[in-house]
Each structure stands twice: as structure tokens, then as C-alpha cells.
Amino acid sequence: MTFLRVIGFSLALLGFYALYAHTLPQVEPDLSEPEILATEGLDMPGMIALGEGLFTGKGTCTLCHNGMGRAPDTLAMDLAVTFPERLLDANYSGVAAGGDGAQAVESYIRESMLEPSAFVVPGFGKKGTNDAVSPMPVVDAPPIELAPVEINAVIAFLQDRAGLTPTVALPSAADTPEADAPAADEGLVEAPVTDAQSALDKFSCAACHDLEGSGADLGPALGGISMRMSRAGLMEAILDPNAEIATGFDAGLMPDTFGEDMHASELLLIVDYLMALPAPRPSDTPEDEGPASDAIDVIDAYGCAGCHDLEDSGADLGPALNGISARMDREQLITAITNPNATIADGFEADMMPDTFGDDISDAEMILLLDYLMKLPE
Ligand code: HEC
Ligand code: HEC
Ligand code: HEC
Known part of the structure; x- marks a missing residue:
């Protein structure tokens, strides 16, 4: 299944580059240029x-x-x-x-x-x-x-x-090296796009990330990314994607050329857009998309409601998770789920909650779960 998707994507990517090469034959990356971001306009x-x-x-x-x-x-x-x-x-x-x-x-x-x-x-x-x-x-x-x-x-x-x-x-x-190029060298200097949507399109972010409803899942979903990453961290994730690899995803897949290709203004547009991107609501995702598409599916898949009072299960083997965001931040929540015996909730026993979720829950599933739990009302 994943294999087919990757092949499909590679074909799409080949098509993309063929088209790119066809329409813009004069735009060729100059590999001798040092890696530098076009920074003009940065405040x-x-x-x-x-x-x-x-x-x-x-x-x-x-x-x-x-x-x-x-x-x-x-x-x-x-x-x-x-x-x-x-x-x-x-x-x-x-x-x-x-x-x-x-x-x-x-x-x-x-x-x-x-x-x-x-x-x-x-x-x-x-x-x-x-x-x-x-x-x-x-x-x-x-x-x-x-x-x-x-x-x-x-x-x-x-x-x-x-x-x-x-x-x-x-x-x-x-x-900015590009700006040094004489204006006569038309076609070499590509004008920066001026809105976030065009910037995302220009760099095909939605081909791999579920952006603008693309549903792509070669890279992690970016909804609610501001809750996981600082602005600087986000910039780094875009400019130097292999510095840190999101859990459950492959290194070397996300292009590491944005630092060279992006204008600073484009980077800022994309970062502003992503920092404001809301976390997906569980109901935004169609139910028939497989186990990882919906927080409720994740909860069902791992049996959380069998021990915690979730989805009105009334279970009380583990603490109620309502209003958990008031007690824990996302980091602590991740630890509570992936390493449950690190700290034991008051009045409950150690070694009760499975300690295998760290291995079993995929990154995408974890994000859905966290988004859901962080919003659970008191
Ligand atoms: C060819 C596929 C591909 C394209 C195109 C792509 N990405 Fe990615 N991206 C990935 C993959 C795979 C990962 C996870 C591996 C990693 O962290 O490097 C990732 C990781 C990320 C992360 C870190 C997410 C996290 O949860 O840690 C951010 C942020 C990101 N991409 C933003 C972008 C933006 C913005 C664009 C467009 C400018 C883009 N990506 C284009 C595949 C892609
Ligand atoms: C391979 C290790 C290494 C790396 C990489 C490195 N540094 Fe250093 N840096 C040192 C050591 C060791 C010292 C202390 C010796 C000295 O004063 O030169 C130092 C000293 C400094 C000082 C003076 C600190 C003081 O207390 O007076 C600054 C400022 C500094 N580094 C900045 C940087 C910055 C910025 C970077 C990244 C661009 C960097 N360093 C990368 C090893 C490193
Ligand atoms: C077999 C029962 C069981 C299952 C299944 C289970 N838990 Fe737990 N969970 C517990 C118990 C017992 C505790 C309290 C002891 C502890 O902190 O380890 C706990 C603690 C927690 C805490 C910390 C709560 C606090 O107030 O400190 C969180 C968060 C949590 N579980 C989330 C989950 C999620 C999410 C799932 C599903 C992926 C899940 N649990 C599945 C039994 C379970």
C-alpha cells in the first residue's frame, strides 16, 4: 500500500520535474553557489x-x-x-x-x-x-x-x-546572490510570490503534506504545528529538514534545497501561514480513511477508552483525561503516553497502562491523539 503510494508519488514527481524542465528550461540550479537563503527583506x-x-x-x-x-x-x-x-x-x-x-x-x-x-x-x-x-x-x-x-x-x-x-x-x-545577477539575465531571477498559498504551491509542500486539503501523507500533517514547534524550529525544519526527522517518517525525502531556492519573503509567508494553521478537528477527517485518520479511531485502536473515561466509556482504571491540558503540556502528555511509568498519576497504580504505545503509535496518530486530548474540556 505504502509502496504503491510512493511509486505513484515518484511518477508524479517525475512528471512535475519534466513539466518544470519543459516550461522553464532556463532556470537551472547553480550547484556551485553556496547554500544561502535569499534574505532580502528579512526584519x-x-x-x-x-x-x-x-x-x-x-x-x-x-x-x-x-x-x-x-x-x-x-x-x-x-x-x-x-x-x-x-x-x-x-x-x-x-x-x-x-x-x-x-x-x-x-x-x-x-x-x-x-x-x-x-x-x-x-x-x-x-x-x-x-x-x-x-x-x-x-x-x-x-x-x-x-x-x-x-x-x-x-x-x-x-x-x-x-x-x-x-x-x-x-x-x-x-x-542575496540571486539579486547580484544583472537584470539583463532575464529568467534567472524568479520574482518571489507574494501570498502564502502561491508559496506553498511553488514548492509543492502539499504534494507530501496534508495542506490545502491535499490529503497527502508522505510527510507529517502540519495542522497545529505551532503547538509542537517554535517559529525558529519551523524555519529550521523547512531549511534543514534532515537535522531532525519527524518520528515515523523517512529521512532524505523532504527536499533540502529550500534554503537555496526560497526567497526570505516566501519563507516568512509560509512560516506565518503554518504557525496560524489550526489543528485538524477530529470531525474534519472522513471516517473511512483508515485507522490513523481520526482521533477517535486512534483511541479505539489502542483501547484508551477501556481504561480512561473517554467517549463516555465511564472506565475508571486510569484517571479521567478531561481538561488534561490544564495539568500537562504536549511534551508531558507525550511522555505520559509513551512512558507511562515515568510518573504515576496520584491514586493509580504503576505498570497498569501499557508501555508499548511509544513503539506502536505512529507520529500521525500521536498528533491526532494529542490534538484531541489537549482540547478535551474540563
Ligand atoms: C517530497 C516530499 C516533501 C515535500 C515536497 C515537502 N516536505 Fe516537508 N516533510 C516531508 C517528510 C517526509 C517529512 C518528515 C521527515 C523529516 O522530518 O524530515 C517532512 C517534514 C516537515 C516538517 C517537520 C514536521 C514535523 O512534525 O516535525 C515541516 C515543518 C515541513 N516538512 C514543512 C514543509 C514545507 C513548508 C514544505 C514546502 C515548502 C515541505 N515541507 C515540502 C516531505 C516533504
Ligand atoms: C567543535 C566545537 C565548536 C563548535 C561547532 C562551535 N564552537 Fe564556539 N567555541 C568552542 C570552544 C571550545 C570555545 C572556547 C574556546 C574559545 O574561547 O575559543 C568556543 C568559544 C565560543 C565563543 C566565545 C565564548 C565565551 O564564553 O567567550 C563564542 C561566542 C562562540 N564560541 C560562538 C559559536 C557559534 C556562534 C558557533 C556556531 C556558529 C560555534 N561557536 C561553534 C567550540 C565550538
Ligand atoms: C490498561 C489500561 C490503560 C490503557 C489501555 C491506557 N491507559 Fe492511560 N493510564 C492508565 C493508568 C492506570 C494510568 C495511571 C497510572 C500512570 O500514570 O501510569 C494512566 C495514565 C495516563 C495518563 C496520565 C494522566 C494523568 O493525569 O497523569 C494519560 C495522559 C494517559 N494515561 C493516556 C492514555 C492514552 C492516550 C491511551 C491510549 C493510547 C491510554 N492512556 C491507554 C491505564 C491505561
Whole structure:
């Protein structure tokens, strides 16, 4: 069944590319171009969100900058205080000193990314160099290779986290390689579309996701995605889809070229649209679509109502789940379902609720279930 669907899809995709190639023969992706998002028109909140996505995604900063001691836990410290102090340290050997406040913080972060050895945080230097050489990779060279505008976005994100007003420049047309192409090169520069629907159509999101009623299920349903993902997380999921794979879905299926192909304005349209997309109501889905199409079907399939008072079953082997959203957020709810013995509800027994749901419930089913349970009235 799934196999047939995939073949059907591949044919559709081939058709799509054939058509694409046929109608727009002059539009050819230039693979020598570095991966960069067309950022013109991005505002400061957009830069901050992009920076956050880069920090955890393409920039790979969190590989080292986490709480595990490999590098300073940058997100956990008060940068507004610490970084200006570093500039005054006797061991500081860079050229960023001299600025004040937010400006000094910008200079220090920029230098840390481009000249990491200008100041090595004590204890974090390369082994044997007595903290003279930083082990941090330079971020504007491979493999990280952030573009200047991306470096600014990361700085804006860190400044914002420190409670400072970002001082970096907003991207200009010059930051976008496509915009550098002379206007005479007609056909090479595709004008960005100006509404969310056209943007979704342009990138065929609905071919794989159930959007605009397409019913596609090669990728997860995106209804109610704002409850599972932050804006920055959503941007990252679109720009760098293989950084994290949604449970129950295949890696490598979602195109990883949107970062190159999308205009920033298009990305913002899509993100605004998806963040506002309501969760599907159980009744929106036709009942005859198979087990995963409807929250009630999911509940029936896994026997939740046999123990919990759901669908008026009156069962009381487990706690009533009415108004559960007041006691738990989505994360906690997922844990309660997939790892029921992690915490035991007051007055109930451990090892009663099956602990196999984590393996058995598909991602799509889990989303339906969560959407349903989070809306159960008191
Ligand atoms: C391979 C590990 C690694 C990666 C990846 C990495 N860093 Fe670092 N970074 C370090 C280490 C180790 C230090 C401490 C030594 C030093 O001061 O240079 C450091 C220092 C820094 C500092 C100075 C911290 C301070 O407390 O003074 C900043 C700012 C920084 N990194 C930003 C980044 C950003 C932004 C990224 C992603 C674009 C990144 N780093 C990626 C290892 C890494
Ligand atoms: C060829 C199929 C395909 C196309 C086209 C596609 N996606 Fe995806 N998408 C997937 C698959 C498969 C996943 C799950 C695997 C993963 O996380 O990478 C996914 C994951 C996602 C996620 C993460 C969802 C989650 O629950 O974690 C988001 C958000 C997303 N896609 C948005 C989009 C947007 C927006 C577009 C259009 C610009 C798009 N996708 C186009 C197949 C596709
Ligand atoms: C065999 C009986 C049984 C089945 C089937 C069962 N549960 Fe439970 N559930 C329990 C019991 C008993 C508890 C309380 C003990 C605990 O927290 O593990 C519980 C706890 C929970 C909690 C935590 C409630 C709270 O207030 O802390 C949630 C949420 C939950 N179940 C949801 C589900 C869902 C969704 C399903 C179906 C996919 C399901 N359960 C199926 C017996 C069951």
C-alpha cells in the first residue's frame, strides 16, 4: 500500500520535474553557489529566528555549546556581562575591544566566530597549548561555512537572548546572490510570490503534506504545528529538514534545497501561514480513511477508552483525561503516553497502562491523539 503510494508519488514527481524542465528550461540550479537563503527583506525578528535556527542547525554551534562541558554553555550565561569582561581580560589579544554595551557584545561574538583564538576561555583551549589556541572551528569556512548575513543572524540571536537590542545590519539585496545577477539575465531571477498559498504551491509542500486539503501523507500533517514547534524550529525544519526527522517518517525525502531556492519573503509567508494553521478537528477527517485518520479511531485502536473515561466509556482504571491540558503540556502528555511509568498519576497504580504505545503509535496518530486530548474540556 505504502509502496504503491510512493511509486505513484515518484511518477508524479517525475512528471512535475519534466513539466518544470519543459516550461522553464532556463532556470537551472547553480550547484556551485553556496547554500544561502535569499534574505532580502528579512526584519530583525526574522534575523533572530534565522539565527536561532542556524545556532542549533547548520551552524552546529550546539554540538559543542551545550551543557556538556565541551565548550562554554553560551546559551546559559549572561553574555551582556561576560563578553565585555572578556574584552578587558589580560589574555585577550584580538581587535574587538573598544566598543560599548551591545556593540561590544557584537564585536566579541563576531571575532569569536571568525578568530576564535583571539581570546580562549580558560580551560577550553586546545590540549597542550596552555589555552593559547582555540579548538573552535572558524565558522565562515567549510564545513560550517556561514555566509556573512548568517553570521549576523547568529549574532542577532545571541544579542537578543542577552536582552540586548541587536546591533547587526539587516540584510540588503547585496546579501542575496540571486539579486547580484544583472537584470539583463532575464529568467534567472524568479520574482518571489507574494501570498502564502502561491508559496506553498511553488514548492509543492502539499504534494507530501496534508495542506490545502491535499490529503497527502508522505510527510507529517502540519495542522497545529505551532503547538509542537517554535517559529525558529519551523524555519529550521523547512531549511534543514534532515537535522531532525519527524518520528515515523523517512529521512532524505523532504527536499533540502529550500534554503537555496526560497526567497526570505516566501519563507516568512509560509512560516506565518503554518504557525496560524489550526489543528485538524477530529470531525474534519472522513471516517473511512483508515485507522490513523481520526482521533477517535486512534483511541479505539489502542483501547484508551477501556481504561480512561473517554467517549463516555465511564472506565475508571486510569484517571479521567478531561481538561488534561490544564495539568500537562504536549511534551508531558507525550511522555505520559509513551512512558507511562515515568510518573504515576496520584491514586493509580504503576505498570497498569501499557508501555508499548511509544513503539506502536505512529507520529500521525500521536498528533491526532494529542490534538484531541489537549482540547478535551474540563
Ligand atoms: C567543535 C566545537 C565548536 C563548535 C561547532 C562551535 N564552537 Fe564556539 N567555541 C568552542 C570552544 C571550545 C570555545 C572556547 C574556546 C574559545 O574561547 O575559543 C568556543 C568559544 C565560543 C565563543 C566565545 C565564548 C565565551 O564564553 O567567550 C563564542 C561566542 C562562540 N564560541 C560562538 C559559536 C557559534 C556562534 C558557533 C556556531 C556558529 C560555534 N561557536 C561553534 C567550540 C565550538
Ligand atoms: C517530497 C516530499 C516533501 C515535500 C515536497 C515537502 N516536505 Fe516537508 N516533510 C516531508 C517528510 C517526509 C517529512 C518528515 C521527515 C523529516 O522530518 O524530515 C517532512 C517534514 C516537515 C516538517 C517537520 C514536521 C514535523 O512534525 O516535525 C515541516 C515543518 C515541513 N516538512 C514543512 C514543509 C514545507 C513548508 C514544505 C514546502 C515548502 C515541505 N515541507 C515540502 C516531505 C516533504
Ligand atoms: C490498561 C489500561 C490503560 C490503557 C489501555 C491506557 N491507559 Fe492511560 N493510564 C492508565 C493508568 C492506570 C494510568 C495511571 C497510572 C500512570 O500514570 O501510569 C494512566 C495514565 C495516563 C495518563 C496520565 C494522566 C494523568 O493525569 O497523569 C494519560 C495522559 C494517559 N494515561 C493516556 C492514555 C492514552 C492516550 C491511551 C491510549 C493510547 C491510554 N492512556 C491507554 C491505564 C491505561
